[in-house]
Amino acid sequence: MTFDERQGYVVLATLAAPLLAMVLLFFVPGSKKMLARYISLGFATIMLGLSVYIFVAYQVHGGDIQMELRWGWVQNVSFLKDGISLHLGIDGISALMTLLTGVVAFAGTLVAWKIDFRTKDFYILYWMLIGGVYGTFFSLDLFFFFFFYELAVVPLYMLIGIWGSTRKEYGAIKLTLMLVGGSALIWIGIFATVHQAGLGTFDLPALWKAGADGTLTPEFQKIFFPFFVVGCGVLAAMWPLHTWSPDGHMAAPTAVSMVHAGVLMKLGAFGIIRLGIQLMPIGASFWMPGLMVLGVIGALYGATAALTQRDFKLISGYSSVSHMGYVLMGLATLNQIGVTGAVLQMFSHGVMTALVFLMIGALYDQAHTRDLKDFGGLGKVMPMWVIFYTIAGLANVGLPGLSGFTAEFHIFVGTFQTYPVFGALAIFAAALAAAYMLRMFSIVFFGPFNPRWSSLRDITPLETVSGGLLIGAMLAMGIWWAPFIDRVGHTVTLLPGVTG
Amino acid sequence: MRDYTIFIPEYVAAGSAVAIVAIELIWPRFRKDALAYLTAIAALGWFVASLFFVGKTPGDFQGLIRTDNFTSFFRLLGSGIVFVVALMSATYMRERTKAAAEYYGLLLIAGVAMVYMAAARELITAYISLELLSFSLYILVGYLKRDNLSSEASLKYILLGAFSSAMLLYGLSILYGVTGTTSYDGVAQALATRAGTTDSAVVVSLMLVLAGVGFKVSAAPFHMWAPDAYEGAPLPITAFLSTASKAAGFALIVRLFSAAFQTNAVEWRWAVAILAALTMTAGNLIAIQQTSMKRLVAYSSIGQVGYMLVVIAAMGYGDAKVGHDATAALLLHITGYVVSTLALFAALTAYYNKTGNDSIKGLRGLAETQPFLAVVITASLFSFAGLPFFAGFATKLFMFQASTSHALMWLIGLAVLNSFISLYYYLMVIRQIYLFGPEGGLTRFRVSPVLGAVAGALLLGMLFIGIYPAPAFRGAERAVNPLFDLSAPPAQIAGK
Numbered sequence: 001m002t003f004d005e006r007q008g009y010v011v012l013a014t015l016a017a018p019l020l021a022m023v024l025l026f027f028v029p030g031s032k033k034m035l036a037r038y039i040s041l042g043f044a045t046i047m048l049g050l051s052v053y054i055f056v057a058y059q060v061h062g063g064d065i066q067m068e069l070r071w072g073w074v075q076n077v078s079f080l081k082d083g084i085s086l087h088l089g090i091d092g093i094s095a096l097m098t099l100l101t102g103v104v105a106f107a108g109t110l111v112a113w114k115i116d117f118r119t120k121d122f123y124i125l126y127w128m129l130i131g132g133v134y135g136t137f138f139s140l141d142l143f144f145f146f147f148f149y150e151l152a153v154v155p156l157y158m159l160i161g162i163w164g165s166t167r168k169e170y171g172a173i174k175l176t177l178m179l180v181g182g183s184a185l186i187w188i189g190i191f192a193t194v195h196q197a198g199l200g201t202f203d204l205p206a207l208w209k210a211g212a213d214g215t216l217t218p219e220f221q222k223i224f225f226p227f228f229v230v231g232c233g234v235l236a237a238m239w240p241l242h243t244w245s246p247d248g249h250m251a252a253p254t255a256v257s258m259v260h261a262g263v264l265m266k267l268g269a270f271g272i273i274r275l276g277i278q279l280m281p282i283g284a285s286f287w288m289p290g291l292m293v294l295g296v297i298g299a300l301y302g303a304t305a306a307l308t309q310r311d312f313k314l315i316s317g318y319s320s321v322s323h324m325g326y327v328l329m330g331l332a333t334l335n336q337i338g339v340t341g342a343v344l345q346m347f348s349h350g351v352m353t354a355l356v357f358l359m360i361g362a363l364y365d366q367a368h369t370r371d372l373k374d375f376g377g378l379g380k381v382m383p384m385w386v387i388f389y390t391i392a393g394l395a396n397v398g399l400p401g402l403s404g405f406t407a408e409f410h411i412f413v414g415t416f417q418t419y420p421v422f423g424a425l426a427i428f429a430a431a432l433a434a435a436y437m438l439r440m441f442s443i444v445f446f447g448p449f450n451p452r453w454s455s456l457r458d459i460t461p462l463e464t465v466s467g468g469l470l471i472g473a474m475l476a477m478g479i480w481w482a483p484f485i486d487r488v489g490h491t492v493t494l495l496p497g498v499t500g
Numbered sequence: 501m502r503d504y505t506i507f508i509p510e511y512v513a514a515g516s517a518v519a520i521v522a523i524e525l526i527w528p529r530f531r532k533d534a535l536a537y538l539t540a541i542a543a544l545g546w547f548v549a550s551l552f553f554v555g556k557t558p559g560d561f562q563g564l565i566r567t568d569n570f571t572s573f574f575r576l577l578g579s580g581i582v583f584v585v586a587l588m589s590a591t592y593m594r595e596r597t598k599a600a601a602e603y604y605g606l607l608l609i610a611g612v613a614m615v616y617m618a619a620a621r622e623l624i625t626a627y628i629s630l631e632l633l634s635f636s637l638y639i640l641v642g643y644l645k646r647d648n649l650s651s652e653a654s655l656k657y658i659l660l661g662a663f664s665s666a667m668l669l670y671g672l673s674i675l676y677g678v679t680g681t682t683s684y685d686g687v688a689q690a691l692a693t694r695a696g697t698t699d700s701a702v703v704v705s706l707m708l709v710l711a712g713v714g715f716k717v718s719a720a721p722f723h724m725w726a727p728d729a730y731e732g733a734p735l736p737i738t739a740f741l742s743t744a745s746k747a748a749g750f751a752l753i754v755r756l757f758s759a760a761f762q763t764n765a766v767e768w769r770w771a772v773a774i775l776a777a778l779t780m781t782a783g784n785l786i787a788i789q790q791t792s793m794k795r796l797v798a799y800s801s802i803g804q805v806g807y808m809l810v811v812i813a814a815m816g817y818g819d820a821k822v823g824h825d826a827t828a829a830l831l832l833h834i835t836g837y838v839v840s841t842l843a844l845f846a847a848l849t850a851y852y853n854k855t856g857n858d859s860i861k862g863l864r865g866l867a868e869t870q871p872f873l874a875v876v877i878t879a880s881l882f883s884f885a886g887l888p889f890f891a892g893f894a895t896k897l898f899m900f901q902a903s904t905s906h907a908l909m910w911l912i913g914l915a916v917l918n919s920f921i922s923l924y925y926y927l928m929v930i931r932q933i934y935l936f937g938p939e940g941g942l943t944r945f946r947v948s949p950v951l952g953a954v955a956g957a958l959l960l961g962m963l964f965i966g967i968y969p970a971p972a973f974r975g976a977e978r979a980v981n982p983l984f985d986l987s988a989p990p991a992q993i994a995g996k
Contacts, residue, residue, distance in 0.1 A: 074970040077970065077973045078824070078828040078898075078973065080898075132888075143897070148888070150888045151889065154887050154888065154889075157930070161934065161935045162934055162935060169931070176927065180920055184917060184920040187897075188912065191901055195901070195904040
């Protein structure tokens with residue numbers, strides 16, 4: 001067994017861990033809540049460890065796809081010649097996304113500790129979601145890519161519908177239908193692509209080759225690129241298909257909001273890279289100006305909408321729309337620095353928004369309201385909470401030294417290179433971000449203290465650990481960004497159609 | 501020399517049917533659930549006997565019946581369905597009837613009819629097999645004679661069924677008039693070499709045949725009987741209707757269209773494509789408004805038939821290779837669909853035995869009262885919707901992928917869209933199960949071990965096909981190999 005093969009089993013183990021946790025939890029009696037929690041914590045720790053390992057072990061100047069593993073799955077049957085294989089592998093982009101998933105999943109596990117209603121069922125669905133996310137990031141086979149992509153969407157309906165809060169049924173069904181509607185488009189795209197390529201395989205590298213060498217003709221790519229990008233765009237909260245995001249986030253329980261905004265939305269952007277840019281480079285260069293426009297509108301619209309909201313979660317929901325707008329802009333530049341920035345932003349927004357939702361959850365669990373106007377002067381009773389939230393907010397605004405700055409700076413530079421006007425608009429959106437964050441801070445943290453809240457307690461130790469981990473990730477990328485940029489940048493230069 | 505040995509598996513099934521009826525005649529007080537277990541054992545014997553024919557040289561009976569791998573596939577599937585349905589019926593029928601022998605006998609006979617619909621190589625044989633299935637079902641649907649709904653369902657089914665049989669027969673007779681033969685191969689040859697003056701007669705006969713078989717598989721607009729029959733029939737028979745009778749219909753269609761009509765595909769393929777589009781759209785849209793679980797399943801299965809018809813259309817638009825690949829995927833999909841449907845009905849039967857409520861709202865709070873049944877029902881519905889982990893995801897993906905071509909891209913798109921619509925009403929069921937507490941003071945209850953084991957085994961089967969479809973797909977491919985001559989030049993379908 002070569003070194004790379006052994007590494008492949010690390011990837012497989014990371015994917016197997018959440019699925020194994022699911023199966024194991026299935027056999028735990030529902031009344032043994034602590035057991036379910038400890039099993040989950042154990043698996044979350046393993047996953048965090050493996051994810052960090054994968055990120056660190058990815059060799060910056062090694063081959064593009066590393067830690068490959070390939071098991072034949074359905075081959076030589078009917079129209080499937082090479083067919084389907086469980087083809088896993090890591091490139092610079094998925095290495096970073098793996099790290100993100102590990103961190104956020106771990107933080108989410110700790111936060112979900114509080115859940116006391118059908119604890120076991122919650123964790124089963126939670127691990128299903130995480131398994132889907134890992135699988136999508138690892139898969140180099142279109143069948144399994146879509147398999148895991150859908151798997152990540154399936155449990156959301158129940159996670160939100162059962163454990164959610166405000167208007168949970170509405171939020172849950174809206175979110176599920178919009179996301180599955182998006183994947184219907186991807187489905188059509190897959191049928192057309194596999195048929196057009198005529199290779200009898202779902203292997204992504206083989207299909208990427210077909211996309212680059214013209215087997216997927218330019219006309220074909222121009223027609224079907226939008227299917228993939230709009231389909232994935234729904235999950236990435238692309239304007240005007242973002243409307244599930246505020247409602248869904250408002251309804252979701254804390255841990256689910258964290259994972260959902262933190263990781264799941266990134267699957268959408270990741271899908272645009274894998275199925276859009278890599279599979280259909282010609283379609284990408286044709287359509288990217290359109291994506292740029294949608295990205296800018298999303299960034300501006302999200303920020304403006306956040307400025308007027310009174311519910312914490314709606315502010316974060318719209319802020320996510322805005323930040324995912326940056327991601328789309330970065331991808332649409334199709335130049336190295338912009339796309340790198342987009343991937344960094346996926347990570348940065350992931351950890352930052354997870355922290356924001358964590359803080360909102362910590363407050364809501366005690367106060368049972370999320371209306372900004374009800375609060376004031378919380379700095380007096382919840383100092384740690386205020387500090388954590390402030391750090392998250394500042395990362396959101398793009399303060400140097402935190403991850404947001406690194407990512408957004410790249411995106412802005414990239415955008416200025418190709419579309420100067422949009423670059424200016426993007427910076428305006430960043431200014432709006434400062435406005436809505438500071439508005440919220442001034443109302444909630446400072447301002448006159450409302451004695452109704454004197455019984456509020458500060459965040460629990462579990463939340464502190466969880467938040468500390470996320471802040472650590474933010475600081476790491478904000479201060480010592482070389483490991484991040486090296487990995488992502490190296491892969492991005494190898495993407496087809498991306499200019500230097 | 502007539503070879504009667506090729507019928508051995510059906511001797512087992514039909515012989516047991518007679519024996520079971522005789523047992524009740526001789527000992528009228530014989531336990532009704534013991535009859536069910538006898539039927540299950542008979543089905544098992546039938547299954548084992550069928551296994552001996554897998555992969556052997558095809559047997560042929562006077563050019564009427566062929567026992568190749570395609571037949572074997574439906575033998576195994578048919579005996580499997582009868583086995584599960586018999587077990588599901590045990591408690592259900594014991595509580596509702598005094599005489600159950602005919603019920604189990606007819607169940608076996610219906611299974612035999614299904615096999616000969618798959619095995620027939622000649623129009624009259626195919627028609628007789630189809631009628632054998634229909635007549636068994638007419639009785640089975642109305643078996644609860646004290647239940648008005650059951651009798652009404654049976655009457656509707658008989659009237660509409662007779663009407664459709666007449667159409668089918670009329671179509672077949674015109675076809676005979678044009679071609680002068682009833683064997684599939686002869687029809688194919690005669691259609692390919694016929695004079696131009698018979699064009700309209702051929703088109704009319706094809707449309708009549710299509711309407712006739714469309715009725716049997718409940719394709720829209722010939723689906724009107726299905727919801728009523730499903731609703732009135734005993735629950736296990738509803739399961740049988742939505743699995744065996746659909747699978748049998750498609751077995752007949754696949755062999756008929758691949759053997760007899762492949763030479764003039766241009767004359768019918770557009771009609772099948774339209775039929776598929778109508779069926780899936782009607783089924784899924786009407787399903788949204790249902791409040792009874794049985795009717796919901798009826799419409800959802802109509803939607804499924806629409807997806808399956810896509811394959812038949814693809815057969816018409818493609819060459820032998822496309823037909824081969826698409827029908828292999830179709831058989832895989834049918835297998836997955838049968839397993840999921842039976843799992844759903846096993847769980848519903850267990851629930852119905854306890855509560856007697858078959859409305860969707862009646863499932864409220866099932867996650868609290870019986871988490872295992874809740875999981876099984878959710879898994880089967882997700883499998884229908886085509887979500888990962890469960891059979892439907894892989895099978896539907898393969899089926900549509902194999903059917904994709906430039907000419908049919910619109911139909912594939914519509915199928916995916918329908919699949920998306922279907923998720924909505926499945927979620928509405930799951931919503932009742934998981935999002936609400938139980939009503940009427942229902943507390944946690946136990947499932948009978950037999951039904952629990954059946955549901956559990958089917959759930960595992962659903963997961964197996966969904967996660968590792970290769971073995972089942974390979975089996976399905978071996979089943980369709982005898983139907984398509986892949987060495988033939990692909991230009992054969994050009995029509996005239």
